[in-house]
Amino acid sequence: MKKIFSILTISSLAILTGCVNGDEDFNNNKSQPYEVPAELVFANAQKELMDQMETPSVNLNVFRFFQHYLATTIYRNDARFNFTGTRKVPDNMWLALYTDVLGNLNESKKVIATEVKPTAMSQIAWEKQQANKLAIINLLEVYTYQILVDSFGNVPYSEAAKPETIVLPKYDDAKTIYENLITRINSALSTLDSGYGSFESGDNIYNGDVGEWIVFANSLKLKIGINLADVNPTLAKQTVESAYTGGVLLTNAENALFKYDSTSPNFNRLYAEVIASNRNDFVAEEGIVNVMNDLNDPRRPFYFTDVSGAYVGGTVGLSNGYGSNSHIGESLLAPNKPGKLFDAAEVNFYLAEAAARGYSVGNTAEQYYQTAIERSMQQWGVSAADITTYLANPDVVFSTANWKMKIGQQAWIAMFNRGFESWNFYRRLDYPVLTAPNAIPAADGKVPTRLTYPINEQTVNGANWNSASSAIGGDKLTTKVFWDIN
Known part of the structure; x- marks a missing residue:
């Protein structure tokens, strides 16, 4: 088996550094373990993904500033959207997702390919289990690539994670990536078989429950589909309705939660x-x-x-x-508070939007809107009486204003600790109305609509960076990703 460097893979690091080494002993450090189980590498990928989305670190995740959730007491440059100074936020996020997440997911697939069937397990059970594992890994890859596309626009995709043959990957068209992500989800759904197992350990989200991962897959498909609503209505409708029919996450019991614990370095x-x-x-x-x-x-x-x-x-x-x-x-702030990759409030808001757009998703926009608010409040332990009172508030009632404003504002409130998902709602619906009076000139006095590409990409992968920047209309904070056309 190819030795890995700690948990992060040498091969994944090469994606960003652009460096290769032909020395046969380069990856033969005898101080590192030779065999790391796929479960351990997969668990680390899950944690790195959740950490990136959960952290309030101004070095890694600044979306709470975009969405007017948090302000700073000091270090105000980040809250003014100055991300290319000493902190280099885009570089750090890019590195975290490509290396710590996608690199580990790719390595876990390689390890799975080397595993040997236990004697006591039947061949069909073994094949189904391994296929389920790979499908689940692919779903987390899709989730991660969507974050990258929604953050930057065109990004390395078809040539990414291939450092042995491609040192400087090209950037793929974001719209084409999105379409392929849908194809990959459909492939995973056709593979996943809840009659068989998957990860016996290492899955810190659903504990290897294949049925739960099927719900996750459909919810991810719904999320991607709804983002296409303005730019490709036909594909959006088809994707959303297919996801709904397949079964999406509707209750808090199904939430995709990463389980932190109370000990360093594994706390929230x-x-x-x-x-x-x-x-x-x-x-x-x-x-x-x-x-x-x-x-x-x-x-x-x-x-x-x-x-x-x-x-x-x-x-x-x-x-x-x-x-x-x-x-x-x-x-x-509890050390063991779970992180969220999906929750029922988010998914019900997507369905409310889908229904408002005329898609066939089972209920009305108002019903899903109310359910989304209920699911959000139930997570926090709000009493049923207080929920009823809130829903009766004329400023909350769905019919008292246009649906984009209602869903946009309430999703914004519900996504308080999920800045990136909130940013997507905001860019797609254009509500709530957010200002940026203290933004740096590069943001043109507005909430950024994307992150700029990493400085490292300009210096190491300059030709591909330049091509991608031209294709999206300029490497600027104010350039919109392909689905944000309003």
Whole structure:
């Protein structure tokens, strides 16, 4: 078996460094283990993916600033969307997803290919189990590539993760990648067989439950389909309706949760960056706080701490006083609080949008909208009486304004701790209306619509970077990804 360097693979690192080494002993470090089980590599890929999406680190994940969820007390450059200085946020996110996630997923597939059937297992059970494993890995690859496309636009895809033969991968057209991602999900769905097992260990999301991964696959298909609604209505409708028919995630019991624990380094990343690090860098932002105050939203004590009985937010892009503003709520800071890759509120909002667009998804837009809000509040332990009162608020009632505004605002509130998913809702629906008065000139006074490509790509993979930048209309924070046409 090819030796791996710690958990991260040498081959995946080469994707970004552009370096290869012909020395036969280059990957023969006797101080490293020769055999790492596929389950361990797969578990690490899951954790790296969840950490990237969950962390509030200004070096890695800045989407909470985009969405007016958090403001800073110091280090305000990141909250002004200056990501190319000393922190190089796009470089860090690119590296995390291509190397730590896709690199490990690719390595786990290689290890699976070398596994030997146990004597006591039948051939058919063995083949089905291994096929289920590979299909699940492919689903997490699809999930990761969608994040990359939605963040940057055109990205390396067909030539990515092939460092033995392609050192400087080309960038593929984002629309073409999306279409292929749908094909890959359909392939995984045709392979997954809930009558057989998959990972006996290492799956920290669904514990190897193939039936749950089928629901995950359809929910991912729904998510990708709805993003295509404005740019390719025919494919969007077909994809969304197919996903719904296949069975999507509708209840909190089905949520795709990554299980953190209470010990370092495996605790929740919010806890790691706030409590364990003893940092006072973040306060709640006035945009989300003021809207929730106006709606008397019962999720406020879960999202925020109070200041003398009131919820107060700072201003994104400015330095804000820690003591005079609300902070991240204690319920979000438990060391073992699970991370979310999908939840029922998110999926029900997608279905509300699909129904509003005229797709056949079983219920009305209003029904899914209300269910989405209910699922969000139920996750936080809001009482049934408070949920009923909130849904009766004229400013919440679905029929009192256009559907894009209603779904956009309520999804924004529900996605408080999921900045990237919220950013997608915002770019697709253009609601809520968010401003960026303290943004750097490169953002043109607006919330960014994409991340710029990594500086490292410009210097190492310059020809392909230049081609991709021209193809998308310029490597700028204000360039829109292909599906964001409004």
